[in-house]
Amino acid sequence: MTATIRDVARASGVHVSTVSRTFSAPHLVNPATRSRVLAAADDLGYRPNRAARALTTGRTFNIGLIVADIANPFFPPLIKAAQAHARGRDYHVFVADTDEDPRVEEELIRTLAKQVDGVLLCSPRLSNRAIERLAEDVPFVVVNRRIKGMPAVLMDVGHGARLALDHLAALGHRRVALVSGPSGSWTSTEMRAAAAEVPGLDLVLLGPNQPTEEGGLAVAEDVAASGVTAVLAYNDLVALGLIEGLSERGVDVPGQVSVIGFDDILPGRLNRPKLTTVAMPAEAAGRMAVDLLLQSGGEGALVTLDTALIVRESTGRAHT
Amino acid sequence: MTATIRDVARASGVHVSTVSRTFSAPHLVNPATRSRVLAAADDLGYRPNRAARALTTGRTFNIGLIVADIANPFFPPLIKAAQAHARGRDYHVFVADTDEDPRVEEELIRTLAKQVDGVLLCSPRLSNRAIERLAEDVPFVVVNRRIKGMPAVLMDVGHGARLALDHLAALGHRRVALVSGPSGSWTSTEMRAAAAEVPGLDLVLLGPNQPTEEGGLAVAEDVAASGVTAVLAYNDLVALGLIEGLSERGVDVPGQVSVIGFDDILPGRLNRPKLTTVAMPAEAAGRMAVDLLLQSGGEGALVTLDTALIVRESTGRAHT
DNA sequence: TCGAAGGCGGCAACCGTTTGCAGGAAGCTT
DNA sequence: AAGCTTCCTGCAAACGGTTGCCGCCTTCGA
Numbered sequence: 191m192t193a194t195i196r197d198v199a200r201a202s203g204v205h206v207s208t209v210s211r212t213f214s215a216p217h218l219v220n221p222a223t224r225s226r227v228l229a230a231a232d233d234l235g236y237r238p239n240r241a242a243r244a245l246t247t248g249r250t251f252n253i254g255l256i257v258a259d260i261a262n263p264f265f266p267p268l269i270k271a272a273q274a275h276a277r278g279r280d281y282h283v284f285v286a287d288t289d290e291d292p293r294v295e296e297e298l299i300r301t302l303a304k305q306v307d308g309v310l311l312c313s314p315r316l317s318n319r320a321i322e323r324l325a326e327d328v329p330f331v332v333v334n335r336r337i338k339g340m341p342a343v344l345m346d347v348g349h350g351a352r353l354a355l356d357h358l359a360a361l362g363h364r365r366v367a368l369v370s371g372p373s374g375s376w377t378s379t380e381m382r383a384a385a386a387e388v389p390g391l392d393l394v395l396l397g398p399n400q401p402t403e404e405g406g407l408a409v410a411e412d413v414a415a416s417g418v419t420a421v422l423a424y425n426d427l428v429a430l431g432l433i434e435g436l437s438e439r440g441v442d443v444p445g446q447v448s449v450i451g452f453d454d455i456l457p458g459r460l461n462r463p464k465l466t467t468v469a470m471p472a473e474a475a476g477r478m479a480v481d482l483l484l485q486s487g488g489e490g491a492l493v494t495l496d497t498a499l500i501v502r503e504s505t506g507r508a509h510t
Numbered sequence: 511m512t513a514t515i516r517d518v519a520r521a522s523g524v525h526v527s528t529v530s531r532t533f534s535a536p537h538l539v540n541p542a543t544r545s546r547v548l549a550a551a552d553d554l555g556y557r558p559n560r561a562a563r564a565l566t567t568g569r570t571f572n573i574g575l576i577v578a579d580i581a582n583p584f585f586p587p588l589i590k591a592a593q594a595h596a597r598g599r600d601y602h603v604f605v606a607d608t609d610e611d612p613r614v615e616e617e618l619i620r621t622l623a624k625q626v627d628g629v630l631l632c633s634p635r636l637s638n639r640a641i642e643r644l645a646e647d648v649p650f651v652v653v654n655r656r657i658k659g660m661p662a663v664l665m666d667v668g669h670g671a672r673l674a675l676d677h678l679a680a681l682g683h684r685r686v687a688l689v690s691g692p693s694g695s696w697t698s699t700e701m702r703a704a705a706a707e708v709p710g711l712d713l714v715l716l717g718p719n720q721p722t723e724e725g726g727l728a729v730a731e732d733v734a735a736s737g738v739t740a741v742l743a744y745n746d747l748v749a750l751g752l753i754e755g756l757s758e759r760g761v762d763v764p765g766q767v768s769v770i771g772f773d774d775i776l777p778g779r780l781n782r783p784k785l786t787t788v789a790m791p792a793e794a795a796g797r798m799a800v801d802l803l804l805q806s807g808g809e810g811a812l813v814t815l816d817t818a819l820i821v822r823e824s825t826g827r828a829h830t
Numbered sequence: 831t832c833g834a835a836g837g838c839g840g841c842a843a844c845c846g847t848t849t850g851c852a853g854g855a856a857g858c859t860t
Numbered sequence: 861a862a863g864c865t866t867c868c869t870g871c872a873a874a875c876g877g878t879t880g881c882c883g884c885c886t887t888c889g890a
Contacts, residue, residue, distance in 0.1 A: 192624075192647060194846055205870050210848060220868060239624045241561045241570070242846035245875045250561070252625075260605075261586035261776075269580055270607055277614075282621055284604035285580070287590055294597075301602055304512075304559045304876095305572075305625070327512060403776065430780050456581075456723065460750050462782035514876055525840045530878055540838060562876035565845045624846095 193234035202230035213238050244305075253283045253483060254302040254309040254328075256295065260287040262401065262427060263455035264472060265312065268333075271476035272310065279484060281307075290372065290401075292316050296324065303328040308483040310476075311335070315374050331483045333475055335376040341482045341491040343475045347377050347452065350468035350497035351384035354422055354450045355391060357466075357499055362508035363420040363448060364390070369409055369432065370397030371424035377452070378424060385422070394418055399428060406431020414439050419447060419508045426451035426458040426467055433461070433504065444506035454500055463503035471495045513554035522550035533558050564625075573603045573803060574622040574629040574648075576615065580607040582721065582747060583775035584792060585632065588653075591796035592630060599804060601627075610692065610721075612636050616644065623648040628803040630796075631655070635694050651803045653795055655696040661802045661811040663795045667697050667772065670788035670817035671704035674742055674770045675711060677786075677819060682828035683740040683768060684710070689729055689752065690717030691744035697772070698744060705742070714738055719748060726751020734759050739767060739828045746771035746778040746787055753781070753824065764826035774820060783823035791815045 199206040204223060211218045212227040219227070230236075244250040253276055257265045273283045284306065288295040292315045302309060308329040314321060318337050321330065325340060332342045358366055368385055370378040378397065385393055394416050399405035406428035413421055413432060423429035429451030433443045443449050443463060451458060451467040458465035478493050485491075519526040524543060531538045532547040539547075550556075564570040573596055577585045593603045604626065608615040612635045622629060628649040634641060638657050641650065645660060652662045678686055688705055690698040698717065705713055714736050719725040726748035733741055733752060743749035749771030753763045763769050763783060771778060771787040778785035798813050805811075 196846080206847080207849080207871080208869060210846095211869085214848070218868075223868080237620060237624075239846055240621060241625055242565055242875090243848075245562055245565065245846080245877090246848040248875085260580070260589055261583070263581070263583065263777075266581035266586075266607075270609065273607055274609065282606070282618075284606070286602070286604070287586075287593055289590065289594065298602075300557060301560065304557075305561055403780070434780060457583075457777035457780055460723070460754060460777055460781055515878095516876080526877080527841080527879075528839055530876095531839085534878070538838075543838080559876055562845090563878075565847095565876080566878045568845085 193231075193236040195236070195238070197234055198227060198231045198236045201234060202227045214243075250305060250307050251281050252306040253281050253480065254299075254306040255283050255285045255312065256288060256298055256302070256309060256314070257285065257312045258288055258290050258295075258315055259401070260285065262425070263457060264425065264427075264453040264470070268312065268472040268476040271473035272480050275477040275480045279480075281480075281484070283310075283480075288315065290315060292320070292374070296320060299324050299328070308486070310479045310483060312479075313375070313377070315372060317374065329483065329486060331479045333479050336492075341486075342493070343478045343482065344492070344494045345470045345475060346494050346497050347380045347468070347470075348384040350452065350470075350499065351381045351422065352388060353497075353499040354468055355385060355388045357501065357505065358420045358422070358448060358450070359388065359391060361420075361448065361505060364508070365392040365394065365416075365418045365420075367394040367396050367413055367416055367418040367421045369399060369406070369413070369421055369423045369428055370395065371399060371401040371405075371428070373398040375401070375424075381422065381424070381452075397424070399424065401425055401428060403427050403431035403434070406433075407435040410435025410439065413447070414441055420505070421447060421449045423449060423451050426453045426455045426465060429465055429467070429504070430457060430461055433463075433465075444504050446509060448505040448508075450505060459502075466502045466505040467500050469498045469500050471497070513551075513556040515556070515558070517554055518547065518551045518556050521554060522547045534563075561625075570625060570627050571601050572626040573601050573800065574619075574626040575603050575605045575632065576608060576618055576622070576629060576634070577605065577632045578608055578610050578615075578635055579721070580605065582745070583777060584745065584747075584773040584790070588632065588792040588796040591793035592800050595797040595800045599800070601800070601804070603630075603800075608635065610635060612640070612694070616640060619644050619648070628806070630799045630803060632799075633695070633697070635692060637694065649803065649806060651799045653799050656812075661806075662813070663798045663802065664812070664814045665790045665795060666814050666817050667700045667788070667790075668704040670772065670790075670819065671701045671742065672708060673817075673819040674788055675705060675708040677821065677825065678740045678742070678768060678770070679708065679711060681740075681768065681825060684828070685712040685714065685738045685740075687714040687716050687733055687736055687738040687741045689719060689726070689733070689741055689743045689748055690715065691719060691721040691725075691748070693718040695721070695744075701742070701744070717744070719744065721745055721748060723747050723751035723754070726753075727755040730755025730759065733767070734761055740825070741767060741769045743769060743771050746773045746775045746785060749785055749787070749824070750777060750781055753783075753785075764824050766829060768825040768828075770825060779822075786822045786825040787820055789818045789820050791817070
């Protein structure tokens with residue numbers, strides 16, 4: 191078995207409480223004693239048991255991070271940024287994947303609740319009501335979702351969508367498809383609302399779709415049949431799948447149809463044609479979410495991060 | 511505060527030990543009492559505190575999963591498979607990313623040690639010695655690394671590399687570059703050993719390199735200068751970066767240089783040209799690793815999974 | 831009618847750590 | 861030299877569960 195606080199106490203001839211203080215409140219113990227304890231601890235390979243500590247303090251120094259799909263390249267940069275940022279504050283981040291399943295999401299939150307000080311909920315698939323209910327068990331910060339009174343980090347997808355649609359309009363496109371994501375998704379709603387504000391566009395709504403490459407492949411048929419000359423896709427994965435599906439049908443991108451994605455993930459940059467997309471500040475979002483969670487004073491704090499259009503090769507002039 | 515076992519005991523008029531047994535050993539308590547307890551628990555929204563339970567039982571029902579880089583698309587499928595498999599056994603998987611940094615890796619293992627029943631170490635960057643030392647604190651299963659006496663899940667990269675090189679040889683390639691990964695990597699070593707066995711090939715070793723797209727981009731210059739007609743890359747990310755780097759220099763793939771990767775990640779399938787690669791059974795590896803960890807009887811169990819060559823568009827006949 | 835067996839549930843110690851309280855020693859002030 | 865701080869350290873009660881042990885009550889067989 192690994193050494194406990196009692197072993198160290200015995201080895202250094204002091205009471206356990208002194209050992210405890212040596213680690214959690216060093217300034218309260220005499221330097222001489224402290225170094226004796228530290229020597230003994232080092233000798234025995236002692237490390238405080240975080241779980242036991244959590245039992246009395248109520249703080250675990252762990253953060254839960256729940257994402258819908260870890261395989262979506264959008265999330266890893268966010269996760270890495272959050273982990274690195276948290277590490278700097280002596281916190282650890284545990285990541286879990288819900289497989290896009292709200293039930294798994296709820297179960298995960300429940301079991302995580304007692305083992306972490308708070309949860310970062312990224313692009314949740316749960317209903318607002320369910321989230322509000324669970325918030326009684328554990329503090330949340332939500333990313334990419336707006337829930338009244340709950341701290342959130344948002345990315346300005348509305349602005350991004352307008353930029354994208356303006357760009358398409360400037361290229362002469364009139365009839366544009368909006369390929370949305372899962373039905374519970376806040377991002378989809380925002381995109382649609384923004385699109386409605388851009389004048390002179392003839393919108394075709396296609397969805398809901400899976401937010402993956404498969405979803406894009408599956409909707410290619412509908413896009414081809416819809417007679418649009420441009421598409422704004424829910425995310426880059428969908429856009430890439432869609433481009434693949436269109437080219438299988440002999441439809442050239444951007445020759446016949448222009449495609450814009452969301453997120454700016456790596457595969458989009460490597461793809462041919464390189465994907466025009468709305469860049470989402472994922473790293474910044476990860477860091478902000480951690481900050482919001484740890485300060486936690488700012489109850490309903492709301493942070494909105496900027497998005498930007500990155501024009502590459504998958505968009506071109508409308509060809510009628 | 512959330513309800514504890516004592517609240518439930520009071521509400522249902524029994525002793526806490528009875529409540530405890532209702533959840534952890536239901537057959538020891540009278541059905542009538544049991545349902546009364548369950549009703550009270552449900553009423554109060556009680557859920558056993560896993561961390562507290564772990565304190566006495568020594569089992570957390572958590573598994574740690576440590577990867578070098580969560581942003582590498584190779585890992586997410588492995589992670590998802592491990593999580594899903596573990597969930598079926600009532601275990602939860604916590605994922606953490608080391609940023610390819612051995613020091614972070616060690617620190618992560620140390621803090622994880624007491625909060626999980628075991629750790630899955632995927633493509634570790636730590637030295638064998640360091641891992642063996644840490645194994646005293648927590649049970650390991652290593653993925654993609656062979657350490658004497660430690661349970662491991664391996665993918666047969668040697669076989670994959672031979673298939674790839676045979677394929678290149680059959681296409682008439684003679685001078686082939688081996689673009690390796692990080693210096694501590696077991697996979698790199700295996701690749702090199704396998705390559706040495708294939709007769710009639712003139713090998714150029716280039717490395718170590720970062721196992722990322724950037725690594726591939728950076729090595730493109732050397733590849734172009736080396737005069738090879740084909741490349742076997744450490745992984746798909748490197749291969750994709752390399753193809754990008756080569757095309758920036760006006761070198762056509764596969765026209766002038768053939769490129770083979772490892773892993774079979776999604777972006778490789780979407781890339782133009784589609785990447786020829788050695789497919790690694792990541793999902794199976796994730797599941798096997800969980801199994802090995804949980805049975806844990808099979809001390810030095812060793813599982814080797816098959817790999818397969820997938821020929822797509824990034825390889826072609828040697829053009830001298 | 832009695833004893834034994836078995837089912838059920840209470841008691842209390844324990845897991846590893848923190849922390850409020852109190853007391854002793856030393857140092858400082860008058 | 862007495863009294864007051866200040867600094868340090870020990871004591872013991874938590875935190876939320878689990879579990880070995882023991883005793884009570886039924887039930888059953890002879």
